[in-house]
Amino acid sequence: MLVQSLSAVAFLGLAQLADASGSPSGSTSHRRTAGGGQTMNLVRSAPNSNQWSTQQWGHWAKAQKSSLEAKYGGAGASGTGVKKRATGTNYIINQVGDSSYFGSLAIGTPPISYNVLLDTGSADLWVAGSNCTTDCSGMATFNPSSSSTFHNESSSFSVSYGSGQAAGFLSQDVVQMAGFEVQNQIFGVCEQVSSGLLTEPVSGLLGLAFQSIASSGAPPFWETLVTEGAWDEPVMAFHLTRYLNLSGVQTLEPGGSFSMGFANTSLYTGDIDYVNLAVTGSYWILPITSISVQNQSINAPSGDQAYAAIDTGTTLVGGPSSFIAEIFKQIPGSAPGKDDFKGYYTYPCDTNVTVALSFGGRTWSISPADFRLTRLTKNECVGAFFENAVGGRAPAWIVGDTFLKNVYSVFRYSPASVGFAELSAVALAQNGDANAAVPSATIGSSPSSVSATGSMLPGRHKCAGIKIGRGLLYATTVSLLIMIASVHCVLL
Template structure:
């Protein structure tokens, strides 16, 4: 039974289509208030898509349903030894302990130096399984081989966090032996960002677990790398740029992302090289699998087939092949600004002459950053490292699997050579968590390509294949 007030209000809501009210007029008793239907503005498909998504999520929240939680995260990176390598931070265990790790799209395993490490682990943060209440020893051997050395130990399982994301049961290697020079303090290990199919541990990589669980707002991870190779008074550690998961930082690039699909079942992040120019002259490169290039953030330089590297330097007057420790490298006159550009099917991306110049041997002779590389097995012929990647905003897309590039923005370019404190660990409070699928298992044979080149190049430490030569 309605109260008197409710009855009066209900009467005011009676709708009469034949009655109208003048603007600002107060309806007399017994009059109805007309409802006016306004013409709906024209909407684009994109606007309808946005509206539909918001409508679904608003109603789901209103009526107590579960909305799929998605997130984004950023890990600030450190530029080590004037562009020799770039590292970020992960946290492992309960309570979480942070570790500096090379971020490497050219491999797929996470590993850190263990407290039981006997060789190659001095002066770095060590993992102590006794300090973590959530650690689980899998009692299985771990071994991985890089072109620059090897790491061995055992597999464990624990909570791993990075940039606000968490995987509570991530499998990783607790390394007890590492080749000399593989770890350069304060780096304690490596985070592989390649696909599970090439993981020596056979475990799902941290990034792939997150992406496949739908936790990322967008199924992408991206890099912006700084340049200090041509700066003066460079510290051992400088700001290195940023690594993002789940979104693209639009302030760091201009134009659109040019995506190129992976030509094979995902393993390495492979793209076929379509064109290569030096000083404006085109270099003939083979097509098909012979042109496959691994896009590898864990490698400092660019390695390729001997015949093509020789053709590159043939376009630079005064070039000479290196000898001794420099075998496989080439020298050229320092006064020559070398302009190289590479295309993987879309735009041709130029490499700065500063990045092409690895170092000076004398006041007049410099060493080029492209070197002759003989990969083994089914590995790609080209390894495209930071010499190229510093010049673009690079995106690694989970689905559909692709690598994308865009031009760097003025904001990104302005970070090059700026002497500033290296970033503090950017683990981030956990906003999203995903459980890894089954994995693990002994796998002593590495899926990583082998590299035939000098172990030490004129005193310059160079990262190749995610580690150092």
């Protein structure tokens, strides 16, 4: 749900993605035919992290840890026999050196497109409104008067972060993405946004977890499509590219793809290894059943300490301090970080570290390229695993893009599970491809229309500790500041 790994880098100077909105054109009354699946490519924007000072990296690392803890609050049918519907893929953008991946959707009549972070660690959709008063310049904002199908729900909406707030109201309108449409989707329109909370070209966030943790209480866009039978299969899948720690990376790079209603067989090999959720109906939580470092097993967590949220909106991997310490104990020369790096560990840069995780099925390795967050000095590097101290009812582990870049990940509604598969040669070839063109967004011109009730869960007028998104980072000329999502209260 939320920590960005190279977050701090450079939202400064991010260029607006050409036609990133993927705004649908033409008639929206036709239905996409089955089998014509589209894919949403992810685009990544990269920071020039090799030029950061140790102090800048320290500020970034400290903010990452704090934001994750704020985000999680510290408190506490497969379609068989059903008529085939449709599939779609959304080309998405990856920002700031693998720190975040965003896609595009369209809202209103006529449809206007917006870039949104794709976050399996939260369940709300919100965008900045046209009356946004702080730091919303350069990005697309939603103007209610521009849509003939807009409806104001007359309910306040407020999102609090460790470094600021966004506030506005709940509304209802047509939302389209990757060829699908929900006619009366409830979402937040934020008119007050703290400075630096949103940076172009991102206008908001799309939550991809379950309705029960939605701060608004409204059915998430993806869940409506599943329950109303719009997808061929009740699954959505991610392929995330890697540009971390490479030189010459451009501001925006192809970042992979987000597929809706199917798993793209060209991007993985073998079978998808599904594991049932340890807790259903909230986050995408799996139990960690084994951990190895440099091919040496360590004691695996058990009970609640094993619960891990699989979170596309988080850049790194956070876990209980005792297990993080044990991981780094297997790496000669490693040491606890100090000052801003408290909760992290350093290790010798000439050591290639491989960590492998299992969630009850196959074992999956994390590339040394992803385990190495950054080089601080010639000989000292920082690891991408850190101590997660959220406590309470939040998952003990948050498994983000550091892990997910190494697998093809599939989130299945029914039976509720997450599956991983080995990346294909086609997928791996996209890592660090300096010649790849930034793709255009792909919201189709003939969406599958689904009518949603837009109703909210009863009694959800207050909430606490619900995470909203990967983190919205920004850089100032003096220091790097990172805003990471943590929803504290939504209907006040």
